[in-house]
Amino acid sequence: MTKGEETRQMIIKSAAPIFNKKGIAATAMSDIMDATKLSKGSLYVHFENKDELVMTVVDYNMQLLGSKVFETLRKARSAREKLIAYIDVLSTPVNPIVEGGCPMLNFGMEADDTNEVVTKKVNEAVVFSQQIISDIIKKGIDEGEFSNEWNYKDFALVMFAMIEGGQLICRVARNNRKMQVIKANLLEQISRWEL
Amino acid sequence: MTKGEETRQMIIKSAAPIFNKKGIAATAMSDIMDATKLSKGSLYVHFENKDELVMTVVDYNMQLLGSKVFETLRKARSAREKLIAYIDVLSTPVNPIVEGGCPMLNFGMEADDTNEVVTKKVNEAVVFSQQIISDIIKKGIDEGEFSNEWNYKDFALVMFAMIEGGQLICRVARNNRKMQVIKANLLEQISRWEL
Amino acid sequence: MTKGEETRQMIIKSAAPIFNKKGIAATAMSDIMDATKLSKGSLYVHFENKDELVMTVVDYNMQLLGSKVFETLRKARSAREKLIAYIDVLSTPVNPIVEGGCPMLNFGMEADDTNEVVTKKVNEAVVFSQQIISDIIKKGIDEGEFSNEWNYKDFALVMFAMIEGGQLICRVARNNRKMQVIKANLLEQISRWEL
Amino acid sequence: MTKGEETRQMIIKSAAPIFNKKGIAATAMSDIMDATKLSKGSLYVHFENKDELVMTVVDYNMQLLGSKVFETLRKARSAREKLIAYIDVLSTPVNPIVEGGCPMLNFGMEADDTNEVVTKKVNEAVVFSQQIISDIIKKGIDEGEFSNEWNYKDFALVMFAMIEGGQLICRVARNNRKMQVIKANLLEQISRWEL
DNA sequence: TATGAATGAGCCTTCATTCAT
DNA sequence: TATGAATGAAGGCTCATTCAT
Structure with missing residues (x-):
């Protein structure tokens, strides 16, 4: 990795939580200057403009979330365990695995009426x-862990929606408790299809 | 209503969808000038500063959502019908009942890391x-429509979370289809407690 | 005095210390609104514009000073006593007889490079x-209290200058002590011409 | 000196007479833009805000006065000559050595009721x-030029006060003549202690 | 690659003033 | 006479961006 590429990565890492917390519009290039201790001009060596940095950072935050999730999933064995692991890793919205909270929710809600490119990126992450x-x-069905009559695609949507809704509830409540209710409901639904 | 109060209301009504769509930080007082056809100074006759307008508009948007929901609920008879009406009225995130989409999601996600006052307002709306x-x-339980063994408080949380999560999913997908999956899941859970 | 004239006088009295303390440029019409509890429009019923109010207030402050000085002088008998009374009444710049301090100094120093009309008013007060x-x-010379060889006109200038200089010194020092040194020097000069 | 420091000094030099003439409140950053031919943003590269520029300019003006006085004093030999030089250099308030007139008087009278920091700066300059x-x-006493019975500290105060009072008198009168009366009085007092 | 001075549009806010009521 | 809504210029300041070094 060249020196330039190193600096670029450092900028992204430093900028990611700032944009995820403050939002795109409220984050100024000077905030990134302060965080990176880089000069104004230097930022523009690595990113043509704020928009390019934004796009990179939106991607980075969502990929970071993805990789943290995957990391956790790897430790789980059965499909059930994996589902629980998935829920658990997202069960502390106040102390989230990605600083600032779920980037899909953050960037999606900021961009949906104003920024088509970001909206599309978020949609892809949501679908993914x-x-x-x-x-x-x-895989659980194929391996005989769950009933093959389960409409699992619909459940995946439901589970994702519930977790995201839980993020909103918990973050504005400033505590994680309500996620346990959501977890319980999901577990109950899951167990219904266990063999 | 005095002329001043009339103008104030007009400003709120004009500003509400703008803030709900663009977000607080990205909305400039000049956007509100354009929308109201009022002069810069005039805005400050009715609101001490941007923040006071923001607070008023956040409240307004959430109350607007509330009143639209209540209006719909009034037309439904049974508890089951009311629950369905609640889901239905929020089932078109792309063409939402409040311009710009769910204000709890919009303002909550923008404010949770930066604006304690707005966050508190959103939390109250979420709880409400x-x-x-x-x-x-x-009421459905009391009137013998649902089983009194239903942990309805937990279900209310789950239902709310699922609907909010559905807003994210549909708005970034640019279509309302996925809300039907969510509706189906909710209906299935509801019917399980019907007498 | 008509109701209108009464209001006008009330405005002047309220505005006088504000302009004398904050200065002409730094005083906004809204400061006067607040102080008088009058509406924006009402102020403009009594004064065509800020400038007219300024002119009136500058005059008022200097006349107020004059009348307070005269009042004090009346109580003194001999010329010597009158001179001492004059010095004494101006010997507490930190707690001045006119709120905000000597208006000649305040308005003179603000206006000398920017406002010819005010400058002229101040000059007249200075000469007076x-x-x-x-x-x-x-009168003291005519009544045999002082030597008729005294160049009293020059001394009047010196005495005035010293007192005004003392205002500056004491007001920025936040205490009145140095005025006593000035008083002593003046007394010494005066006594030299006593018969 | 870096380019930045050069620009900063240029701004100070350009701004100094403007603030000294118009006053702090009445001077807009746009006045400084015009005088420096610099853009709005550029001013803020070198000064965090107006206040920082004000503080710097207040100091600059008073130091400029000080250095001009010292320069003059250096040319004088005896203590008597130095005192005369001091008086003379301040004897043309209408054409002052520092553009805009005595900064102690200008800033002191503007700030004494509103700006503690500037007031303190002025007081230090007054004491100095x-x-x-x-x-x-x-030094004159030590070298046998003046009587050691002279209360020279009190006289320094008197002389300073008289000169400052003279500034007011002459500037509002738009001519320097009265300073000669003050000078004569001071000379008379000085000569009384000459050996 | 990195710097930081320079830019000017745009932001929020205040100002003096006007005018219909 | 008194009100307060309305105005738009101007205020201090921040922003994204450019560019010579």
Whole structure:
């Protein structure tokens, strides 16, 4: 990795939580300057403009979330365990695995009326997230852990929606408790299709 | 209503969808000038500063959502019908009843890391929304429509979370279809407690 | 006095210390609104614009100072006593007889490079002040209290200058002590011409 | 000196007479833009805000006065000559050595009721000015030019006050003549202690 | 690659003033 | 006479971006 590429990565890492917390519009390039201790001009060596940095950072935050989720999933054995792991890793919205909270929710809600490119990126991540859940269950069905009558694709959507809704509830409540109710409901639904 | 109060209301009504769509930080007072056809100074006759306008508009948007929901609920008879009406009225995130989409999601996600006052307002609305659902079911139980063994408070939370999560999914997908999957799941859970 | 004239006087009295303390440029019409509890429009019923109010208030402050000085002088008998009374009444710049301090100094220093009309008003007050001192001494000479060889006009100038310089020194020092040194020097000069 | 420091000095030099003439409140950043031919943003590269520029300019003006006085004093030999030089250099208030007139008087009178920091700066300059006079006389006493019975500290205060009062008188009168009366009085007082 | 001075549009807010009621 | 809604210029300041070094 060249020096330039190193700096670029450092900028992305530093900028990611700032954009995820403050939002795109409220984050100024000077915030990134402060965080990176880089000069104004230097930022523009690595990113043509704020928009390019935004796009990169939106991707980065969502990929970071994805990789943290995958990391957790790897430790789980059965499909059921994997589903629980997925829920658990997202069960602390106040202390989220990605600083600032779920980037899909953050960027999606900011961009849906103003920024088509970001909206599309978020949609892809949303679809991908459901795919992950869906894939876990599919494997569970194939391996005889779950009933093959389960409409698992619909459940993946439901599970994703519930978790995201839980993020909103918990983050504005400033505590994680309500996620346990959501978890319980999901577990109950899951167990209904266990063999 | 005095002329001043009339103008103030007009400003709120004009500003509400703008803030709900663009977000607080990205909305400039000049956007409100354009929308109201009022002069810069005139805006400040009715609102001390941007923040006061923001607070008023956040409240307004959430109350607007509430009143639209209540209006719909009034037309439904049984508790089951009311729950369905609640779901239905929120089942078109792309063409939402409140311009710009769910203000709890919009303002909550923008404010949770930066604006304690707005976050508190959103939390109250979130709690209140669940209370509405909860009250409907409670009445249904009391009137023998649902089993009194239903943990309806937890279900209200789950239902609210699922609907909010559905907003994210549909708005970034640019279509309302996935809300039907969510509706189906909710209906299935509801019917399980019907007498 | 008509109701209108009464209001006008009330405005002047309220505005006088504000302009004398904050200065002309730094005082906004809204400061006067607040102080008078009058509406924006009402102020403009009594004064065509800020400038007219300024002119009136500058005059008022200097006349107020003059009348307070005269009031004090009346109580003194001999010319010497009158000179001492004049010094004494101006010997507490930190707790001045006119709220905000000497208006000649305040308005003179603000206006000398920017406002010819105010400058002229101040000059007249400055000349008049020296005339007062001068008149006291003249009467003292005529009545055999002071030597007729005293160049009393020059002394009046010196005495006025010293007192004004003392205002600056004491007001920025936040205490009145240095005025006593000035008083002593003036007394020493005065006594030299006593018969 | 870096380019930035050069620009900063240029701004200070350009801004100094403007603030000294118009006053702090009445001087807009746009006045400084015009004078420096610099853009709005550029001003804020070198000064965090107006206040920082004000503080710097207040200091600059008073130091400029000080250095011009010192320069003059250096040319004088005896203590008497130095005192005369001091008086003379301040004897043309209408054509002052520092553009806009005595900054102690200008900033002191504007700030004494509104700006504690500036007031303190002015007080220090006022005290320092008297110290200069005082030091001159002390040296004159030590070298046998003046009587050691002279209360020279009190005289320094008196002399400073008289000169400052003279500034007011002359500037509003739009001519320097009265300073000669003040000078004569001071000379008379000085000569009384000459050996 | 990195710097930081320079830019000017745009932001929120205040100002003096006008005018219909 | 008194009100307060309305105005738009101007205020201080921040922003994304450019560019010479």
